Amino acid sequence: MTPLELLTWARGPGLSIALAICAFGILLRLFEIFSLGRKADLSKAREHSPGSGWRTILSRSLPPPGLMKRAPVTYIGGYVFHLGFAITLFFFVPHIELVRGLTGLSWPGLPTQVIDISAVAGLLALIAVLASRLSNPVKRLLSGFQDYLAWLLTFLPLATGYLAFHHLLIDYTLALALHILSVELLLVALPFTKLFHTVSVFVSRWYNGDIFGRKGVAS
Amino acid sequence: MAHDAPTIAETLRRQGISRRGFLKFCATTASLMALPPSMVPAIAAALEKARRPSVIWLSFQECTGCTESLTRSHTPSIEGLILEQISLDYHHTLQAASGEAAEAAREAAMRENHGKYLLVVDGSIPLGNAGYSTIAGISNLDMLKETAAGAAAVIAVGSCAAYGGLPAALPNPTGAVPVSAIIKDKPVMNVPGCPPIPVVITGVLAHFLTFAALPELDDRGRPKVFYGESIHDRCYRRPFYDQGKFAETFDDEGARKGWCLFKLGCKGPVTYNACATTKWNQGVSFPIQSGHGCIGCSEPGFWDMGPLYKPLSMPIAPVQMMVGAAAAGGAIAGTAMAMRNRAAKKAAQAAHQKVTVDDLEKAK
Ligand code: SF4
Ligand code: SF4
Numbered sequence: 001m002t003p004l005e006l007l008t009w010a011r012g013p014g015l016s017i018a019l020a021i022c023a024f025g026i027l028l029r030l031f032e033i034f035s036l037g038r039k040a041d042l043s044k045a046r047e048h049s050p051g052s053g054w055r056t057i058l059s060r061s062l063p064p065p066g067l068m069k070r071a072p073v074t075y076i077g078g079y080v081f082h083l084g085f086a087i088t089l090f091f092f093v094p095h096i097e098l099v100r101g102l103t104g105l106s107w108p109g110l111p112t113q114v115i116d117i118s119a120v121a122g123l124l125a126l127i128a129v130l131a132s133r134l135s136n137p138v139k140r141l142l143s144g145f146q147d148y149l150a151w152l153l154t155f156l157p158l159a160t161g162y163l164a165f166h167h168l169l170i171d172y173t174l175a176l177a178l179h180i181l182s183v184e185l186l187l188v189a190l191p192f193t194k195l196f197h198t199v200s201v202f203v204s205r206w207y208n209g210d211i212f213g214r215k216g217v218a219s
Numbered sequence: 220m221a222h223d224a225p226t227i228a229e230t231l232r233r234q235g236i237s238r239r240g241f242l243k244f245c246a247t248t249a250s251l252m253a254l255p256p257s258m259v260p261a262i263a264a265a266l267e268k269a270r271r272p273s274v275i276w277l278s279f280q281e282c283t284g285c286t287e288s289l290t291r292s293h294t295p296s297i298e299g300l301i302l303e304q305i306s307l308d309y310h311h312t313l314q315a316a317s318g319e320a321a322e323a324a325r326e327a328a329m330r331e332n333h334g335k336y337l338l339v340v341d342g343s344i345p346l347g348n349a350g351y352s353t354i355a356g357i358s359n360l361d362m363l364k365e366t367a368a369g370a371a372a373v374i375a376v377g378s379c380a381a382y383g384g385l386p387a388a389l390p391n392p393t394g395a396v397p398v399s400a401i402i403k404d405k406p407v408m409n410v411p412g413c414p415p416i417p418v419v420i421t422g423v424l425a426h427f428l429t430f431a432a433l434p435e436l437d438d439r440g441r442p443k444v445f446y447g448e449s450i451h452d453r454c455y456r457r458p459f460y461d462q463g464k465f466a467e468t469f470d471d472e473g474a475r476k477g478w479c480l481f482k483l484g485c486k487g488p489v490t491y492n493a494c495a496t497t498k499w500n501q502g503v504s505f506p507i508q509s510g511h512g513c514i515g516c517s518e519p520g521f522w523d524m525g526p527l528y529k530p531l532s533m534p535i536a537p538v539q540m541m542v543g544a545a546a547a548g549g550a551i552a553g554t555a556m557a558m559r560n561r562a563a564k565k566a567a568q569a570a571h572q573k574v575t576v577d578d579l580e581k582a583k
Contacts, residue, residue: 002439002519004489011525012535019538020545027546031553036560093463094532097482101533112461172449173489173518176531 003174010180018184019102025191026199033200046216056209057202073132077125084122085158088115116165123158126151150194156182227428228267241266248425252434252444265429272428273328273336275366276310279359280352280386280395281342285377286312288414289421291500305424308336311354322355329369337427338370340398343379343386347394363401372406372433373398376420378516381409381440388522399440408433409440413516416497419445439519445497450487450513453495456480474510484528485512492517 001009067075089095093109100106130151133139160182162168164175189195197204225233231241245262249255254262278286290313307313308328309321316324328336340363345351349358357365367373375398378384386395399407410423423442426434434442451457459465459479466473466480479485487495490513494505507513512528515521525535 004515004518004524005520007489008520008524008535011531011533015534016536016538016541019542023542023546024549024552027549028553028556031550032556032560035553035557093465093481094530097530098532098534101529102538109463111463167452172451176489 003171003177007173007177007180010177010184014181014184018187022187022190025188026196029191029196030199041211041214045214049213052213053206053208053210056212057205060205060209071132073128077129077132080121081125081129084118084120084125085154087118088122088158088161091115091118112165119158119162119165123155123162126155126158146193149189153182153186153189153193153195157186225271226267227269227271230271248429252422252426262429265431269428269431271306272431273306273308273332274339274424275308275325275328275336275370276313276339276341277354277359277362277366278311279340279342279344279363279380280393281377281379282385283312285341285380285412285414285420286310288412288417289376291417305337305428318355325366329366333369335371336369337424338366338373339376340373340380341376343383343395343397344401345386345393345395347392351393360401363398367402367405370405371431372408372427373402374408374410374423374427374433375399375440376410377415378411378413378519378521381411382519384413385522388520406433407440408436408442411441411446411517411519412492413521415517416445416493416499418497419493441491445493446491446517448491448493448496450490450492450495450507451485454487454507455495456507469510480507480510480512482530483512484514484526484530486515486518486521486524486531487513488531490515490518490521 063075063079087110091110092112092115096106096109133143133147133151157179160175160179163170164172164179167175169175170178186195190198228241231244236244242259242263245259245266246256248262249258276286306328309325311321314321314324342352342359344359344363346360349360352359354362375381379386379395380398383391383395383397386393387397397409399409408423410420412419419442422445423434426432426442434444437443437446439446451460454460456477456479459477460481464473464476464478465482466476466478467482468474469483481488485507487507494513495507498505498508514527515524518524529535
């Protein structure tokens with residue numbers, strides 16, 4: 001199989017399979033989670049706190065005071081990674097073209113220099129958070145196989161994309177094929193690992209905020 | 220024949236070409252092959268002594284586009300000179316002889332230059348049924364094997380000979396294969412392209428002529444000098460790609476301003492060829508310069524690489540139906556799971572035995 005054939009497979013059958021598994025998994029898990037329900041809270045709400053869930057979505061997305069002192073790597077690394085990843089994912093023109101190919105939607109992209117910086121920032125942040133996860137005894141104790149898997153599955157698309165874009169180490173065609181394949185791995189794993197937070201994060205934040213609001217810890 | 224043949228220098232002199240002209244020819248050959256100017260005297264010395272090598276050109280499952288391209292390298296360019304310096308002893312399209320006389324010419328050239336002639340092939344070879352493509356009643360496979368046996372080297376010209384090309388595109392009805400799938404015991408050089416650039420064809424011939432050997436090849440058997448870089452790497456529209464300026468249609472503002480053609484399906488990023496540097500029609504232009512994206516014609520299997528006008532990052536096949544069905548499947552499976560979970564919950568509730576304080580007292 002030549003690199004181009006691999007690329008063609010990745011753009012064709014590979015992508016279809018990955019997207020299908022991802023869509024299947026997301027729907028499956030959403031139905032499962034929502035249908036589980038929660039026990040009805042029979043106690044009276046401590047406090048009337050409309051909008052507590054919504055406010056929590058925002059407040060938990062902002063850094064809590066003191067985090068910078070307590071965990072600077074988590075703080076900076078977390079933000080830099082998520083922003084870098086999102087900018088690279090949503091504003092690199094070939095990525096927008098992919099979305100356009102799938103959904104018909106498109107929006108303006110950013111110059112490749114900006115994407116380059118955001119990708120490098122994302123990669124460095126990922127390396128930093130991994131180093132801190134490994135070196136900090138508490139974090140290491142809390143980490144399991146899934147955490148490292150999620151890290152790897154996120155790292156690979158950024159790394160292969162960077163190699164492809166800069167024509168480093170491997171032939172561009174092969175790098176592009178590996179890049180798309182790594183994204184497909186990410187898509188397949190997304191619904192079934194902690195990576196599902198990309199779908200569920202705001203739902204769970206809302207729920208936490210709302211339930212704590214009822215219990216008197218309104219945000 | 221080989222012995223009596225005049226050397227190349229003699230032929231040039233006889234054509235009234237001066238020593239100066241001859242050295243210029245050598246210098247052009249050097250630059251064509253990306254060799255340093257210091258190589259010019261060596262080239263001159265080699266050509267002084269070189270005799271016109273015999274070239275046999277076989278055409279199998281092809282469209283003659285490669286020969287069309289080759290002939291465009293003629294007058295009055297350097298390539299024309301080179302072509303006069305080889306003895307093209309057999310070429311279906313270009314030779315005057317036909318039928319038995321043509322075959323006799325091929326056999327004579329093979330006999331007289333055994334072990335020294337250059338075999339050029341365009342077109343792919345059908346393995347399905349020998350009758351799919353024959354010449355003078357001889358199957359392509361037999362003719363290739365027979366002619367390659369006495370060749371010094373084989374040059375597969377065009378994407379069909381190099382990779383199977385159009386005949387090998389899915390579902391490959393004739394079982395077409397490239398030259399390299401059959402000839403394993405000779406040096407085989409691939410010169411892909413649909414068609415290859417004329418000066419690339421003549422450039423590699425010039426190299427063989429000068430050094431009596433094939434130029435340096437990459438892992439796919441292609442001469443590195445011409446196929447070392449991708450179209451995208453050398454494309455003059457590249458700055459627009461980097462700035463994120465793209466033509467969206469073939470006649471919009473961006474197209475008129477010469478912006479990058481990526482969104483219109485340009486395959487330049489994955490195509491290795493010399494179009495962006497050597498260009499076509501004696502350096503006049505190349506496809507991207509005329510406003511059309513590269514279709515990747517020099518890459519293996521480019522016909523099956525997905526729609527020509529879809530950007531490289533777009534999916535090749537429509538995935539919406541499949542993804543929709545998978546999502547529906549996920550919803551159904553999720554509902555089933557929900558029902559199971561609820562049933563389990565209910566069962567647990569039903570099985571729950573209530574214990575009162577009295578019961579506990581009694582149990583004491
Ligand atoms: S036109 Fe094609 S080869 Fe040129 S920069 Fe754009 S994508 Fe690359
Ligand atoms: S620009 Fe691309 S498609 Fe066009 S001739 Fe060159 S390699 Fe072939």
